[in-house]
Amino acid sequence: xxxxxxxxxxxxxxxxxxxxxxxxxxxxxxxxxxxxxxxxxxxxxxxxxxxxxxxxxxxxxxxxxxxxxxxxxxxxxxxxxxxxxxxxxxxxxxxxxxxxxxxxxxxxxxxxxxxxxxxxxxxxxxxxxxxxxxxxxxxxxxxxxxxxxxxxxxxxxxxxxxxxxxxxxxxxxxxxxxxxxxxxxxxxxxxxxxxxxxxxxxxxxxxxxxxxxxxxxxxxxxxxxxxxxxxxxxxxxxxxxxxxxxxxxxxxxxxxxxxxxxxxxxxxxxxxxxxxxxxxxxxxxxxxxxxxxxxxxxxxxxxxxxxxxxxxxxxxxxxxxxxxxxxxxxxxxxxxxxxxxxxxxxxxxxxxxxxxxxxxxxxxxxxxxxxxxxxxxxxxxxxxxxxxxxxxxxxxxxxxxxxxxxxxxxxxxxxxxxxxxxxxxxxxxxxxxxxxxxxxxxxxxxxxxxxxxxxxxxxxxxxxxxxxxxxxxxxxxxxxxxxxxxxxxxxxxxxxxxxxxxxxxxxxxxxxxxxxxxxxxxxxxxxxxxxxxxxxxxxxxxxxxxxxxxxxxxxxxxxxxxxxxxxxxxxxxxxxxxxxxxxxxxxxxxxxxxxxxxxxxxxxxxxxxxxxxxxxxxxxxxxxxxxxxxxxxxxxxxxxxxxxxxxxxxxxxxxxxxxxxxxxxxxxxxxxxxxxxxxxxxxxxxxxxxxxxxxxxxxxxxxxxxxxxxxxxxxxxxxxxxxxxxxxxxxxxxxxxxxxxxxxxxxxxxxxxxxxxxxxxxxxxxxxxxxxxxxxxxxxxxxxxxxxxxxxxxxxxxxxxxxxxxxxxxxxxxxxxxxxxxxxxxxxxxxxxxxxxxxxxxxxxx
RNA sequence: GCCGGGGUGGUGAAAUCGGUAACCACAGGGGACUUAAAAUCCCCCGGGCGAAAGCCCUUGCGGGUUCGAGUCCCGCCCCCGGCACCA
Numbered sequence: 044x045x046x047x048x049x050x051x052x053x054x055x056x057x058x059x060x061x062x063x064x065x066x067x068x069x070x071x072x073x074x075x076x077x078x079x080x081x082x083x084x085x086x087x088x089x090x091x092x093x094x095x096x097x098x099x100x101x102x103x104x105x106x107x108x109x110x111x112x113x114x115x116x117x118x119x120x121x122x123x124x125x126x127x128x129x130x131x132x133x134x135x136x137x138x139x140x141x142x143x144x145x146x147x148x149x150x151x152x153x154x155x156x157x158x159x160x161x162x163x164x165x166x167x168x169x170x171x172x173x174x175x176x177x178x179x180x181x182x183x184x185x186x187x188x189x190x191x192x193x194x195x196x197x198x199x200x201x202x203x204x205x206x207x208x209x210x211x212x213x214x215x216x217x218x219x220x221x222x223x224x225x226x227x228x229x230x231x232x233x234x235x236x237x238x239x240x241x242x243x244x245x246x247x248x249x250x251x252x253x254x255x256x257x258x259x260x261x262x263x264x265x266x267x268x269x270x271x272x273x274x275x276x277x278x279x280x281x282x283x284x285x286x287x288x289x290x291x292x293x294x295x296x297x298x299x300x301x302x303x304x305x306x307x308x309x310x311x312x313x314x315x316x317x318x319x320x321x322x323x324x325x326x327x328x329x330x331x332x333x334x335x336x337x338x339x340x341x342x343x344x345x346x347x348x349x350x351x352x353x354x355x356x357x358x359x360x361x362x363x364x365x366x367x368x369x370x371x372x373x374x375x376x377x378x379x380x381x382x383x384x385x386x387x388x389x390x391x392x393x394x395x396x397x398x399x400x401x402x403x404x405x406x407x408x409x410x411x412x413x414x415x416x417x418x419x420x421x422x423x424x425x426x427x428x429x430x431x432x433x434x435x436x437x438x439x440x441x442x443x444x445x446x447x448x449x450x451x452x453x454x455x456x457x458x459x460x461x462x463x464x465x466x467x468x469x470x471x472x473x474x475x476x477x478x479x480x481x482x483x484x485x486x487x488x489x490x491x492x493x494x495x496x497x498x499x500x501x502x503x504x505x506x507x508x509x510x511x512x513x514x515x516x517x518x519x520x521x522x523x524x525x526x527x528x529x530x531x532x533x534x535x536x537x538x539x540x541x542x543x544x545x546x547x548x549x550x551x552x553x554x555x556x557x558x559x560x561x562x563x564x565x566x567x568x569x570x571x572x573x574x575x576x577x578x579x580x581x582x583x584x585x586x587x588x589x590x591x592x593x594x595x596x597x598x599x600x601x602x603x604x605x606x607x608x609x610x611x612x613x614x615x616x617x618x619x620x621x622x623x624x625x626x627x628x629x630x631x632x633x634x635x636x637x638x639x640x641x642x643x644x645x646x647x648x649x650x651x652x653x654x655x656x657x658x659x660x661x662x663x664x665x666x667x668x669x670x671x672x673x674x675x676x677x678x679x680x681x682x683x684x685x686x687x688x689x690x691x692x693x694x695x696x697x698x699x700x701x702x703x704x705x706x707x708x709x710x711x712x713x714x715x716x717x718x719x720x721x722x723x724x725x726x727x728x729x730x731x732x733x734x735x736x737x738x739x740x741x742x743x744x745x746x747x748x749x750x751x752x753x754x755x756x757x758x759x760x761x762x763x764x765x766x767x768x769x770x771x772x773x774x775x776x777x778x779x780x781x782x783x784x785x786x787x788x789x790x791x792x793x794x795x796x797x798x799x800x801x802x803x804x805x806x807x808x809x810x811x812x813x814x815x816x817x818x819x820x821x822x823x824x825x826x827x828x829x830x831x832x833x834x835x836x837x838x839x840x841x842x843x844x845x846x847x848x849x850x851x852x853x854x855x856x857x858x859x860x861x862x863x864x865x866x867x868x869x870x871x872x873x874x875x876x877x878x879x880x881x882x883x884x885x886x887x888x889x
Numbered sequence: 890g891c892c893g894g895g896g897u898g899g900u901g902a903a904a905u906c907g908g909u910a911a912c913c914a915c916a917g918g919g920g921a922c923u924u925a926a927a928a929u930c931c932c933c934c935g936g937g938c939g940a941a942a943g944c945c946c947u948u949g950c951g952g953g954u955u956c957g958a959g960u961c962c963c964g965c966c967c968c969c970g971g972c973a974c975c976a
Contacts, residue, residue: 382974408976626972698902704902765913875956
């Protein structure tokens, strides 16, 4: 009897069941099991970066939410594969290693060991036999293989691109490391440098990446973020021929032009395509405003700037370009600063008006979007308007709305309406045409002369994967003077990252690997001549862009992906993770999968059938972070309360997709609940279930089953608590039949206590293998009577108990008998009665 | 500025095909058990008026639709996250 009444000791049973799972292979698959699984369900969560600090509550929240989903699917009978791994390469690890004066090769293994310990302790259903570590040669061998597949397919190319450079730290910085134009570590103004880098041509896939978003079952917030990031916009590319003169005055003007012997205006139809180098191409979403383009603006880096610049302007232009180049990307792109720019002295001809219009350069035009040049339409674009006002350039109205006409002035400040819809004015034969029609018509009109075409543009940029850093997989390329860049043959992979003691980045922008001559000297795989290895390493996002493909094949070292197993287990059934990766990781993963699909290595193009974004844990009003000092270290909490309680608490905080507010005292609720579950099961009596409790049980089964499937964890926990309150109401001791199914439902959240109680109830084996998911019986859940709300003129005047499904007559009879209702009914004549069966009865009295 | 997500008791939050606002829990108050404490159990707990029955008010603000609005529509305000001179 004493044994029956023993108390709940979380740490004891958690240790017991974690060992049981390991010893029995409960959570891991053998190769044979992977091949023979009948009902595969691939449950994925975002693998962590193994920091020195260990797992934080944010990680545990995410993993627990994903694990609850996996365990639920397992309880429903699926064969659930739930792998985990470590994303251990990258600048973060490298910087930390530099800071503490250690080598990442020494640091990472102990971090991984610590993470592994923590992950086991929270009771995740992880398949440790298929864990991956991106820094292990057995993994990055295949990361390099992925690079080579793209290289061979012509989707990896080397080209020059600007990067952020901190002259104090002597290193390249990621955009995220530049804060307000300053280096996040030393507050030094960041410069731009141009360095040759490897790019993946993700822009070739922009349209497919966009289109497929309609087909996949993802959190709306995530697909929206991807749509924005891809940034498709429709418009036209229009060419403006250069005016072959260096003598036109800086701001144009007919008389000056005439003096120089160059027509300031010609018949528009005579403006036609001449050779490429003598035209400026622009991208615009508003070709309908072409008649209003009164000047051109090029990005300072635009290749035609030299050719356009007149001798008089050369010094000014050079000074401006130098200044623009020295400024960092972030502060240059600030929207709130006053516009700057200088005229090149050159002119080009507006193909609609035939006018010669001046060409300026300004840093508000970005080289890496569109063509790096714009036609400025100050009358209908706020930025161009600001620029024209600043420099006294002409402004012309070409769109009129409402009661405006061609002569309605466009006075500063420009109203927002000017960039909206309307009909054309001051646009010759197109006057009176609505905007949308004019977009086509004007584009066609200039297209006839070879000066334009409808075009789609994307904000998405090619993916720069080069890092002039140490801690990453070497890019598997050999540079040969004769053959150019040559891929390392597959049988020579991996190109191992050598142990370099001095891996600190230097001011020359040359990668640390370039200091190890014995490493980079090699021979060309093609011609055998002396050659040099690529010394850049690849971006961490390449490591994480394909890890989910590797997991099921992780145990094979002679192939990246086992065809049979990949076909069986992929694509991933459910991916749960943070929305901070909505665009980078999740977009890259889709891109790489699409490419590998096209190349025949996988037979699908979307990696994640379903993706759900979880929310963030908030504490004291803000996101948990070290700098805010509001971080919760999980280990002491697990120590004190146990993993089950901690898991249950995290899932109970708030809606999983919204996150929640972490309060230290809040854990008492779930702790007490589990403790009552324990007591209830240990003292449960062997008798039939009470019909009222049984009814509540089936209502709970219905709710929990539906809500668990939809990741509505907080409300399904509330439902189970409510049920237990009913089962224990008035201090009654529940029957065994009343608590057994509760234990199964609870198992997804609190696996250890559920295993222990399941065993206590006399069952053999893991609850996750042995227990059937409770079956919902609608007949048993049905209520005999319902409380019907009775309103008079929409105000609640009483509730009456009626049989479930009672008709209006029955309901009214009960309602009128209610004294308070009757009183209000006497106040006037009943005009109308609204009866919503089983919900309410509303009398409209006047 | 643009794109998301929010705004409900002292607190975390429930309830959105329009139908009893505040389930579940935390904190707080009271009580039982105890020599005492812890643990556990029971009761109360949006605001106001009232002895009670009951009445009035209440879901960021202002309008509207409706028998009926936290939920739908129009116009605003505020908070959080992301993007930001993208032509």
